[in-house]
Amino acid sequence: MEHQWIDLTVETVESEHLCCAIADKKHQAGVQSKKQWLKQRFEEGHVFRKLDARGKVLIEYAPLETAWVPIEGDNYVYIYCLWVAGSFKGQGLAKELLESCIADVKAKHKAGVCVLSSKKKKPYLSDAKFFKRFGFEVADTAPNDFELLALSFDGSMPRFVSTAKAFEIGEKDLTIYYGMQCPFLINSVEQVRSYCETNAIPLRLVAIDSLEKAKALPFVPANYAVFQNGKFVTHQLLNENLFKKKLGL
Missing domain, CATH: 3.40.30.10 (Glutaredoxin)
Incomplete structure (x- = not known):
């Protein structure tokens, strides 16, 4: 089965759901806040790609220079979120999303792509084992078992800001x-x-x-x-x- 994907834009973000909080009314203020934030990020190269279906299947990434994280590195891309939930699991969607991100990063001649993870499984963080299967390595570590994983195309590595x-x-x-x-x-x-x-x-x-x-x-x-x-x-x-x-x- 060929999956259909949607990349949100300034023009479409208001009419599309954000996957994470589709129908839960108590989070609608947060959804609107996120949409306003996204509108300002798209011109910076921010990507929000989701499955064309009503479900939690998405990847979100941005140039590291404009990513709102205390991480630095030359010409890298940072993955904010990769999420496949519910009945969509087990269909290879996470693999497809990550591979599409890697292909996009290479096409833009970036140095690599990175993501926040941890030695031990933590809420909201990407699974290190999954990313390591695609060649990601530990680029830096921080207290409380946090790890920065990176897939480098030129040998350089990103790092946490020292503070x-x-x-x-x-x-x-x-x-x-x-x-x-x-x-x-x-x-x-x-x-x-x-x-x-x-x-x-x-x-x-x-x-x-x-x-x-x-x-x-x-x-x-x-x-x-x-x-x-x-x-x-x-x-x-x-x-x-x-x-x-x-x-x-």
Whole structure:
């Protein structure tokens, strides 16, 4: 069976679903926020490719220079997300998406392509074993078992920005950093904010709302991070129940 793919554009992004949060009403504010973010990224070479079907099948990548992550490297491309879920698994779609990305990167004469992963399986991160089957290697490592995987075409390798390996901040108040790239973020942050307000828990929210902020982060997983007493707690998006469990509340 030949699969049909759609690359979103400024003209089509409003009329197409984003795969990740298709029908869940509580995430629609996040979907609209993501669409506005995408409109500004397409002119930078950002690619959002999805299956022409109602399902969670997509790959999203961008030139590393304009990718909102604390990673640096010359002429690389960064994969934000590769996701095949539900009944679409087991059809070779992830392989097809990654191969299309690699072919696109080569056609654009880039030095290589990279992705965030980890030694041990972590929520929201790409499976290292899958990428290594395509020749990806560990280009850099960071605390908490994070790894930067890269497929190099010219021998060069990308790396984490040195400040991203700190995983510490000076502020002792409960702090959540949140980015613009994931449709699920707004609802997650709002649940935690509401709980903290109701229970008089000091909370500091830091929006990662520019490329400059993203490149200078004191941690690797650029979408979301929770800090308590200045120490990194998790990059897993927390609803109210997970928040209370993770922080022992």
